[in-house]
Amino acid sequence: MADLSVESTAREQAAAVRARGISARELLDLHLARIAERNPELNAIVSLDEERARAGARAADDALASGAEVGPLHGLPFAFKDTHAVAGWRTTYGSPLFASHVPDADELIVERVRAAGVVVVGKTNVPEFAAGSHTFNTVFGTTLNPVDPSRSAGGSSGGAACALASGMVPLADGSDMGGSLRNPASFCGVVGLRPSLGRVPEWPLYNQWETTSVGGPMARNVGDLALLLSVLAGPDPRAPQALGDPGSVFAPPLSGSLSGLRVALSVDLGGAFEVDDEVAAVVSGSAAVLSGAGASVSGAHPDLAEADDTFRTLRAWHFQAKLGRMLAEHPDAFKPSLAENIRAGESLTGADVARAYTQRTALSERMRQFFTSYDVLVLPVSQVPPFPADQEFPTAINGRPMATYLDWMRSAYFITVTGCPAVSVPAGRTRDGLPVGIQVVAPHGAERRLLEVAAAFEEAVGPLG
Incomplete structure (x- = not known):
C-alpha cells in the first residue's frame, strides 16, 4: 500500500486489490479523503453516500476473501454520471424536476460497471439534462476546473472529468452528444472517448434508433480508458444497434x-x-510530436459542410421528442438555453428531419472515403481553452461573437454526426497553464487502432505537468 495513491493508475489500483496489496476498504478511504479535501471547492461528486460506499467496499473485500471470481474493476471507487440511472441512488439529471428522483433499476452501462466490481460512492455532476458543455444546474450548482477553479470543467461530463483529474475517482463514465466526453476531458487534462455508434450499447432509451448520443469512458490515461471501454463495450440483445x-x-x-x-x-x-x-x-504543435515519432502529417481535412445543419436539426428534434411534453407542463423549470433548443424542435417538419439524415449519410460516406487516404484525423477538441466558470458559454472567440451556446462546440459536434470514434488526449497547455487536448478521429469501428494511436501520442508528448 505504501506505493499506491489516488494518483496511481486504475490498472495499478485494481491489480493491488486483486493481489491483496490493499483492501477495497483502504482504497476507498484514500479516495474519500481526497473527496473531502477537493470536492467542497470543486463540486464534482454529488449525492455522495459514504456509509453505502463503505458497505460496498466491505462486500468487495468479502468476495475476494471467499475466493469468488472478481471483475476487472473489483474494488475501485466509482461515481456514475448523474444522467445514468442507478438503482436505489438519487439520480437528478441536473434538473429540479428530478431533484428527489430515485430509480428502481440500473441502466445498461451501470449494470456493466457494477458487474465489473466497482464500489459506488455517488454521482458526478452534470448540466441540466446534459445540455451544454459547461456543468452547472440549480440542484447542485457549478462544477469547477481542478487546474484553475475560476474556470469551467466543461460538460456535460464535467463532474466526471473534474473528479478524475483531481484524484477523487480512478475512472469515470459519461455520455457524448455534441462533445460531452471530449470537451471536459480537454478542459481538465484527462482522456475521453466518444465511441463509434453502437460500440457502447445503452438501455433503456426512449428511442433506440436515435443516434447522436453515445455512452463512453473517461480516464487519466489511455491504458485506463481501454480498461473501462473493455467493460462498457459489447453487444446486448436490448440494444439493436450494438456492434x-x-x-x-x-x-x-x-x-x-x-x-x-x-x-x-x-x-x-x-x-x-x-x-x-x-x-x-x-x-498545430502536435504535428511536430507526431512526425517526430514517425508519423506522416499532412494538412488535410474532409468536407463536413453539412455537419452544422445536420447536428442542430437532429439535436432539436431529439430534445423536443424527449423533453417537449415536460417543458409544456413545467415551462419555468428549464434553463432558457435548453428551453429554446427544445422549442426549436417544435417547428421541424418531416422534410427537415429527412434532410438531416440524408446529409448525415453523405457525411458518413465522405469520412469513409477520406480514411482510405489517411489513418486518423487530428483537430481541436474544443475551440476554446477553459473559460470563466461564471459564464454559461463563451460569447466570443478571438473577438468574433458566438451567437448561441452551441457555436463554440463545432469542432466536437461536427465529428458527432459522422458516427466516427474520437478521443480527446492531453496535448499541451495555454500560457496560463490551462489544459488543451487534441481530438483524434478514426474510421467507424476502429476503436482498438484509435486507442493504440492515442497511447503512442500520449507517450510521445510526455508529461504535461
Whole structure:
C-alpha cells in the first residue's frame, strides 16, 4: 500500500486489490479523503453516500476473501454520471424536476460497471439534462476546473472529468452528444472517448434508433480508458444497434506506434469554425510530436459542410421528442438555453428531419472515403481553452461573437454526426497553464487502432505537468 495513491493508475489500483496489496476498504478511504479535501471547492461528486460506499467496499473485500471470481474493476471507487440511472441512488439529471428522483433499476452501462466490481460512492455532476458543455444546474450548482477553479470543467461530463483529474475517482463514465466526453476531458487534462455508434450499447432509451448520443469512458490515461471501454463495450440483445465485438478486444495492454501513420491535421477544417489562438497553437504543435515519432502529417481535412445543419436539426428534434411534453407542463423549470433548443424542435417538419439524415449519410460516406487516404484525423477538441466558470458559454472567440451556446462546440459536434470514434488526449497547455487536448478521429469501428494511436501520442508528448 505504501506505493499506491489516488494518483496511481486504475490498472495499478485494481491489480493491488486483486493481489491483496490493499483492501477495497483502504482504497476507498484514500479516495474519500481526497473527496473531502477537493470536492467542497470543486463540486464534482454529488449525492455522495459514504456509509453505502463503505458497505460496498466491505462486500468487495468479502468476495475476494471467499475466493469468488472478481471483475476487472473489483474494488475501485466509482461515481456514475448523474444522467445514468442507478438503482436505489438519487439520480437528478441536473434538473429540479428530478431533484428527489430515485430509480428502481440500473441502466445498461451501470449494470456493466457494477458487474465489473466497482464500489459506488455517488454521482458526478452534470448540466441540466446534459445540455451544454459547461456543468452547472440549480440542484447542485457549478462544477469547477481542478487546474484553475475560476474556470469551467466543461460538460456535460464535467463532474466526471473534474473528479478524475483531481484524484477523487480512478475512472469515470459519461455520455457524448455534441462533445460531452471530449470537451471536459480537454478542459481538465484527462482522456475521453466518444465511441463509434453502437460500440457502447445503452438501455433503456426512449428511442433506440436515435443516434447522436453515445455512452463512453473517461480516464487519466489511455491504458485506463481501454480498461473501462473493455467493460462498457459489447453487444446486448436490448440494444439493436450494438456492434458485435466483445469488450475484451479493447482491453489493455496497448501496443501502438506512430511510425508510418498517415495523419491528416486541421486546425479549423478549412475555416469551418473559429479557434482560439492558443488552442490552435497546441493543435498545430502536435504535428511536430507526431512526425517526430514517425508519423506522416499532412494538412488535410474532409468536407463536413453539412455537419452544422445536420447536428442542430437532429439535436432539436431529439430534445423536443424527449423533453417537449415536460417543458409544456413545467415551462419555468428549464434553463432558457435548453428551453429554446427544445422549442426549436417544435417547428421541424418531416422534410427537415429527412434532410438531416440524408446529409448525415453523405457525411458518413465522405469520412469513409477520406480514411482510405489517411489513418486518423487530428483537430481541436474544443475551440476554446477553459473559460470563466461564471459564464454559461463563451460569447466570443478571438473577438468574433458566438451567437448561441452551441457555436463554440463545432469542432466536437461536427465529428458527432459522422458516427466516427474520437478521443480527446492531453496535448499541451495555454500560457496560463490551462489544459488543451487534441481530438483524434478514426474510421467507424476502429476503436482498438484509435486507442493504440492515442497511447503512442500520449507517450510521445510526455508529461504535461
